[in-house]
Amino acid sequence: MYASLVLDRGGEETVMSKLTILSLGAGVQSSVMALMAAKGEISPMPDAAIFADTQAEPQEVYDWLDWLETQLPFPVYKVTHGNLRQDCLDSAVAYQTGEKKKRVAAPPFFTANNAISMRQCTNDYKINPIRKKIRELIGLKPRQRAPKEVVVEQWIGISTDEIQRMKMSRDAYIKNRFPLIEANMTRLHCLEWMRDAGYNELPSKSACTFCPYHSNAAWRDMKANDPKSWKDACEFDLAVREGIGHLKERVFVHRSLVPLKDVDLTDPAKDQITFSFMDECEGMCGL
Numbered sequence: 012m013y014a015s016l017v018l019d020r021g022g023e024e025t026v027m028s029k030l031t032i033l034s035l036g037a038g039v040q041s042s043v044m045a046l047m048a049a050k051g052e053i054s055p056m057p058d059a060a061i062f063a064d065t066q067a068e069p070q071e072v073y074d075w076l077d078w079l080e081t082q083l084p085f086p087v088y089k090v091t092h093g094n095l096r097q098d099c100l101d102s103a104v105a106y107q108t109g110e111k112k113k114r115v116a117a118p119p120f121f122t123a124n125n126a127i128s129m130r131q132c133t134n135d136y137k138i139n140p141i142r143k144k145i146r147e148l149i150g151l152k153p154r155q156r157a158p159k160e161v162v163v164e165q166w167i168g169i170s171t172d173e174i175q176r177m178k179m180s181r182d183a184y185i186k187n188r189f190p191l192i193e194a195n196m197t198r199l200h201c202l203e204w205m206r207d208a209g210y211n212e213l214p215s216k217s218a219c220t221f222c223p224y225h226s227n228a229a230w231r232d233m234k235a236n237d238p239k240s241w242k243d244a245c246e247f248d249l250a251v252r253e254g255i256g257h258l259k260e261r262v263f264v265h266r267s268l269v270p271l272k273d274v275d276l277t278d279p280a281k282d283q284i285t286f287s288f289m290d291e292c293e294g295m296c297g298l
Contacts, residue, residue: 161185
Protein backbone atom coordinates (compact mmCIF):
# COMPACT_ATOMS: atom_id res chain seq x y z
CA MET A 12 0.00 0.00 0.00
CA TYR A 13 1.39 3.41 -0.88
CA ALA A 14 0.16 6.98 -1.11
CA SER A 15 -0.96 9.43 -3.75
CA LEU A 16 -2.20 13.00 -3.61
CA VAL A 17 -5.63 14.14 -4.76
CA LEU A 18 -7.18 17.61 -4.73
CA ASP A 19 -10.60 18.05 -3.15
CA ARG A 20 -13.07 20.70 -4.37
CA GLY A 21 -11.44 23.31 -2.21
CA GLY A 22 -8.08 22.68 -3.81
CA GLU A 23 -6.59 21.07 -0.72
CA GLU A 24 -4.29 18.07 -1.02
CA THR A 25 -5.39 14.80 0.55
CA VAL A 26 -3.14 11.78 1.06
CA MET A 27 -4.76 8.76 -0.56
CA SER A 28 -3.78 5.11 -0.29
CA LYS A 29 -3.33 2.98 -3.38
CA LEU A 30 -5.08 -0.34 -2.92
CA THR A 31 -5.60 -3.78 -4.42
CA ILE A 32 -9.25 -4.75 -3.90
CA LEU A 33 -10.79 -8.15 -4.62
CA SER A 34 -14.46 -8.11 -5.63
CA LEU A 35 -15.86 -11.13 -3.80
CA GLY A 36 -19.17 -12.65 -4.90
CA ALA A 37 -18.66 -15.84 -2.82
CA GLY A 38 -19.28 -18.05 -5.84
CA VAL A 39 -16.81 -20.42 -7.47
CA GLN A 40 -14.61 -18.03 -9.44
CA SER A 41 -14.17 -15.23 -6.93
CA SER A 42 -13.67 -17.71 -4.08
CA VAL A 43 -10.91 -19.50 -5.98
CA MET A 44 -9.31 -16.19 -6.89
CA ALA A 45 -9.31 -15.20 -3.20
CA LEU A 46 -7.87 -18.54 -2.07
CA MET A 47 -5.20 -18.46 -4.77
CA ALA A 48 -4.20 -15.00 -3.57
CA ALA A 49 -4.10 -16.25 0.02
CA LYS A 50 -1.68 -18.98 -1.06
CA GLY A 51 0.50 -16.52 -2.98
CA GLU A 52 -0.44 -17.93 -6.40
CA ILE A 53 -1.71 -14.51 -7.48
CA SER A 54 0.07 -11.35 -6.42
CA PRO A 55 0.25 -8.87 -4.91
CA MET A 56 -1.68 -9.85 -1.80
CA PRO A 57 -5.00 -7.93 -1.87
CA ASP A 58 -5.46 -5.26 0.77
CA ALA A 59 -9.09 -6.29 1.18
CA ALA A 60 -12.04 -8.08 -0.40
CA ILE A 61 -15.51 -6.57 -0.67
CA PHE A 62 -18.73 -8.58 -0.72
CA ALA A 63 -21.88 -6.72 -1.82
CA ASP A 64 -24.84 -8.36 -0.09
CA THR A 65 -28.29 -8.20 -1.70
CA GLN A 66 -29.60 -9.95 1.45
CA ALA A 67 -31.43 -12.31 -0.90
CA GLU A 68 -28.99 -15.16 -1.58
CA PRO A 69 -29.35 -18.77 -0.41
CA GLN A 70 -28.15 -19.45 3.13
CA GLU A 71 -25.39 -21.70 1.78
CA VAL A 72 -23.76 -18.67 0.14
CA TYR A 73 -23.58 -16.87 3.49
CA ASP A 74 -22.35 -20.01 5.24
CA TRP A 75 -19.63 -20.39 2.61
CA LEU A 76 -18.63 -16.75 2.97
CA ASP A 77 -18.29 -17.16 6.75
CA TRP A 78 -15.94 -20.10 6.20
CA LEU A 79 -14.02 -18.36 3.43
CA GLU A 80 -13.24 -15.41 5.69
CA THR A 81 -11.37 -17.76 8.03
CA GLN A 82 -9.08 -18.81 5.16
CA LEU A 83 -8.04 -15.33 4.02
CA PRO A 84 -5.19 -13.23 5.44
CA PHE A 85 -6.88 -9.99 4.34
CA PRO A 86 -10.15 -8.46 5.59
CA VAL A 87 -13.52 -9.03 3.92
CA TYR A 88 -15.83 -6.03 4.02
CA LYS A 89 -19.56 -6.72 3.67
CA VAL A 90 -21.59 -3.88 2.20
CA THR A 91 -25.24 -3.60 1.24
CA HIS A 92 -27.77 -1.32 -0.42
CA GLY A 93 -30.59 -3.11 1.38
CA ASN A 94 -32.75 -6.19 1.00
CA LEU A 95 -33.48 -6.59 -2.72
CA ARG A 96 -36.25 -9.14 -2.16
CA GLN A 97 -38.11 -6.97 0.33
CA ASP A 98 -37.60 -3.83 -1.74
CA CYS A 99 -39.15 -5.58 -4.75
CA LEU A 100 -42.07 -6.86 -2.70
CA ASP A 101 -42.72 -3.41 -1.23
CA SER A 102 -42.66 -1.89 -4.71
CA ALA A 103 -45.03 -4.56 -6.03
CA VAL A 104 -47.52 -3.96 -3.22
CA ALA A 105 -47.40 -0.21 -3.81
CA TYR A 106 -48.00 -0.66 -7.54
CA GLN A 107 -50.76 -3.21 -7.16
CA THR A 108 -52.68 -1.28 -4.48
CA GLY A 109 -52.44 2.09 -6.21
CA GLU A 110 -50.17 3.64 -3.59
CA LYS A 111 -47.42 6.05 -4.51
CA LYS A 112 -45.03 4.20 -6.78
CA LYS A 113 -41.91 2.96 -4.99
CA ARG A 114 -38.85 2.89 -7.20
CA VAL A 115 -36.86 -0.32 -7.13
CA ALA A 116 -33.82 -1.43 -9.08
CA ALA A 117 -35.56 -4.55 -10.31
CA PRO A 118 -34.15 -7.83 -11.63
CA PRO A 119 -34.59 -8.64 -15.35
CA PHE A 120 -38.12 -10.04 -15.32
CA PHE A 121 -39.77 -11.81 -18.24
CA THR A 122 -42.85 -9.85 -19.24
CA ALA A 123 -46.22 -10.89 -20.58
CA ASN A 124 -45.37 -9.54 -24.05
CA ASN A 125 -42.54 -12.10 -24.25
CA ALA A 126 -39.74 -9.61 -23.59
CA ILE A 127 -37.23 -9.24 -20.78
CA SER A 128 -37.03 -6.07 -18.74
CA MET A 129 -33.88 -4.09 -18.12
CA ARG A 130 -31.70 -5.41 -15.33
CA GLN A 131 -31.16 -2.66 -12.77
CA CYS A 132 -30.37 -4.62 -9.61
CA THR A 133 -26.69 -5.24 -10.32
CA ASN A 134 -25.84 -1.56 -10.47
CA ASP A 135 -27.70 -0.53 -7.30
CA TYR A 136 -27.13 -3.61 -5.14
CA LYS A 137 -23.68 -4.75 -6.31
CA ILE A 138 -21.61 -2.18 -8.20
CA ASN A 139 -22.50 1.01 -6.33
CA PRO A 140 -22.05 -0.39 -2.79
CA ILE A 141 -18.63 -1.74 -3.76
CA ARG A 142 -17.67 1.58 -5.33
CA LYS A 143 -18.83 3.44 -2.22
CA LYS A 144 -16.68 1.22 0.00
CA ILE A 145 -13.67 1.63 -2.29
CA ARG A 146 -14.01 5.41 -2.09
CA GLU A 147 -14.09 5.14 1.69
CA LEU A 148 -11.01 2.88 1.80
CA ILE A 149 -8.90 5.23 -0.30
CA GLY A 150 -9.88 8.17 1.88
CA LEU A 151 -12.38 10.02 -0.28
CA LYS A 152 -15.05 11.98 1.54
CA PRO A 153 -18.66 12.04 0.29
CA ARG A 154 -18.86 14.04 -2.95
CA GLN A 155 -15.11 14.57 -2.94
CA ARG A 156 -13.62 14.54 -6.41
CA ALA A 157 -11.88 11.30 -7.29
CA PRO A 158 -8.36 11.32 -8.76
CA LYS A 159 -7.84 11.06 -12.49
CA GLU A 160 -5.00 8.56 -12.15
CA VAL A 161 -5.43 4.91 -11.17
CA VAL A 162 -5.20 4.37 -7.41
CA VAL A 163 -7.18 1.11 -7.14
CA GLU A 164 -6.66 -2.24 -8.85
CA GLN A 165 -9.91 -4.17 -8.60
CA TRP A 166 -9.78 -7.93 -9.14
CA ILE A 167 -12.87 -9.51 -10.71
CA GLY A 168 -13.28 -13.28 -10.90
CA ILE A 169 -14.34 -13.79 -14.49
CA SER A 170 -13.09 -17.03 -16.04
CA THR A 171 -12.30 -17.66 -19.71
CA ASP A 172 -15.66 -19.33 -20.41
CA GLU A 173 -17.36 -16.05 -19.50
CA ILE A 174 -14.85 -13.72 -21.12
CA GLN A 175 -17.71 -11.73 -22.67
CA ARG A 176 -18.35 -10.24 -19.26
CA MET A 177 -15.02 -8.43 -19.06
CA LYS A 178 -15.48 -4.68 -18.87
CA MET A 179 -13.23 -1.72 -18.23
CA SER A 180 -13.96 0.23 -15.09
CA ARG A 181 -16.27 3.19 -15.52
CA ASP A 182 -14.13 5.09 -13.00
CA ALA A 183 -10.76 6.51 -14.05
CA TYR A 184 -9.24 5.85 -10.61
CA ILE A 185 -10.08 2.11 -10.73
CA LYS A 186 -8.39 -0.38 -13.04
CA ASN A 187 -10.12 -3.74 -13.40
CA ARG A 188 -7.92 -6.82 -13.41
CA PHE A 189 -9.01 -10.37 -14.29
CA PRO A 190 -6.52 -12.83 -12.71
CA LEU A 191 -8.42 -15.96 -13.83
CA ILE A 192 -8.29 -14.79 -17.44
CA GLU A 193 -4.56 -14.21 -17.04
CA ALA A 194 -4.22 -17.78 -15.73
CA ASN A 195 -6.36 -19.12 -18.61
CA MET A 196 -8.76 -20.73 -16.13
CA THR A 197 -12.33 -21.82 -16.84
CA ARG A 198 -14.94 -22.42 -14.15
CA LEU A 199 -14.11 -26.14 -14.41
CA HIS A 200 -10.43 -25.34 -13.84
CA CYS A 201 -11.48 -23.43 -10.72
CA LEU A 202 -13.35 -26.45 -9.37
CA GLU A 203 -10.37 -28.67 -10.16
CA TRP A 204 -8.08 -26.24 -8.33
CA MET A 205 -10.32 -26.44 -5.28
CA ARG A 206 -10.19 -30.24 -5.24
CA ASP A 207 -6.43 -30.36 -5.89
CA ALA A 208 -5.87 -27.90 -3.04
CA GLY A 209 -7.73 -30.22 -0.68
CA TYR A 210 -11.00 -28.35 -0.29
CA ASN A 211 -13.79 -30.91 0.01
CA GLU A 212 -16.62 -28.41 0.14
CA LEU A 213 -17.24 -26.43 -3.04
CA PRO A 214 -19.06 -23.10 -3.41
CA SER A 215 -22.19 -22.79 -5.50
CA LYS A 216 -23.04 -20.01 -7.93
CA SER A 217 -23.74 -16.80 -6.10
CA ALA A 218 -27.15 -15.38 -7.08
CA CYS A 219 -30.40 -14.21 -5.53
CA THR A 220 -32.86 -17.06 -4.96
CA PHE A 221 -35.37 -15.54 -7.40
CA CYS A 222 -32.94 -14.39 -10.11
CA PRO A 223 -34.55 -14.77 -13.56
CA TYR A 224 -31.13 -15.63 -14.99
CA HIS A 225 -31.18 -19.07 -13.35
CA SER A 226 -30.97 -21.91 -15.86
CA ASN A 227 -33.43 -24.79 -15.62
CA ALA A 228 -30.61 -26.90 -14.19
CA ALA A 229 -30.15 -24.33 -11.42
CA TRP A 230 -33.87 -24.26 -10.73
CA ARG A 231 -33.97 -28.07 -10.60
CA ASP A 232 -31.05 -28.18 -8.20
CA MET A 233 -32.68 -25.58 -5.97
CA LYS A 234 -36.01 -27.43 -5.99
CA ALA A 235 -34.34 -30.74 -5.11
CA ASN A 236 -31.67 -29.62 -2.65
CA ASP A 237 -32.69 -26.25 -1.21
CA PRO A 238 -36.45 -26.32 -0.55
CA LYS A 239 -36.31 -23.12 1.51
CA SER A 240 -34.85 -21.14 -1.39
CA TRP A 241 -37.24 -22.81 -3.85
CA LYS A 242 -40.23 -21.83 -1.71
CA ASP A 243 -38.85 -18.32 -1.41
CA ALA A 244 -38.43 -18.01 -5.20
CA CYS A 245 -41.92 -19.36 -5.94
CA GLU A 246 -43.53 -17.01 -3.42
CA PHE A 247 -41.60 -14.07 -4.82
CA ASP A 248 -42.64 -14.96 -8.38
CA LEU A 249 -46.33 -14.90 -7.42
CA ALA A 250 -46.03 -11.71 -5.35
CA VAL A 251 -44.66 -9.57 -8.20
CA ARG A 252 -46.90 -11.04 -10.91
CA GLU A 253 -49.28 -8.12 -11.47
CA GLY A 254 -46.65 -5.42 -11.78
CA ILE A 255 -43.77 -3.80 -9.97
CA GLY A 256 -42.10 -0.40 -10.03
CA HIS A 257 -42.12 1.01 -13.55
CA LEU A 258 -43.32 -2.25 -15.16
CA LYS A 259 -47.00 -1.96 -15.96
CA GLU A 260 -47.59 -5.53 -17.06
CA ARG A 261 -47.46 -9.03 -15.66
CA VAL A 262 -43.95 -10.26 -14.89
CA PHE A 263 -42.41 -13.70 -14.33
CA VAL A 264 -39.09 -15.07 -13.14
CA HIS A 265 -39.15 -17.83 -15.79
CA ARG A 266 -39.27 -17.32 -19.55
CA SER A 267 -42.12 -19.83 -19.96
CA LEU A 268 -44.45 -17.13 -18.55
CA VAL A 269 -46.15 -19.47 -16.11
CA PRO A 270 -45.78 -19.57 -12.32
CA LEU A 271 -42.36 -20.93 -11.35
CA LYS A 272 -43.93 -23.67 -9.25
CA ASP A 273 -45.67 -25.02 -12.38
CA VAL A 274 -42.78 -24.83 -14.87
CA ASP A 275 -41.68 -28.09 -16.50
CA LEU A 276 -38.00 -27.78 -15.69
CA THR A 277 -37.15 -30.87 -17.76
CA ASP A 278 -38.41 -29.42 -21.06
CA PRO A 279 -35.36 -28.32 -23.15
CA ALA A 280 -37.59 -26.00 -25.17
CA LYS A 281 -38.32 -24.01 -22.04
CA ASP A 282 -34.77 -23.81 -20.75
CA GLN A 283 -33.34 -20.36 -20.15
CA ILE A 284 -29.69 -21.31 -19.84
CA THR A 285 -28.86 -19.07 -22.80
CA PHE A 286 -29.58 -16.00 -20.68
CA SER A 287 -27.03 -17.02 -18.05
CA PHE A 288 -25.04 -14.04 -16.77
CA MET A 289 -23.26 -13.32 -20.05
CA ASP A 290 -24.53 -9.76 -20.37
CA GLU A 291 -24.18 -8.97 -16.68
CA CYS A 292 -22.43 -5.63 -16.40
CA GLU A 293 -18.95 -5.60 -14.90
CA GLY A 294 -19.13 -9.20 -13.71
CA MET A 295 -20.46 -8.67 -10.20
CA CYS A 296 -23.13 -11.42 -10.05
CA GLY A 297 -22.87 -15.18 -10.17
CA LEU A 298 -19.17 -15.32 -9.30
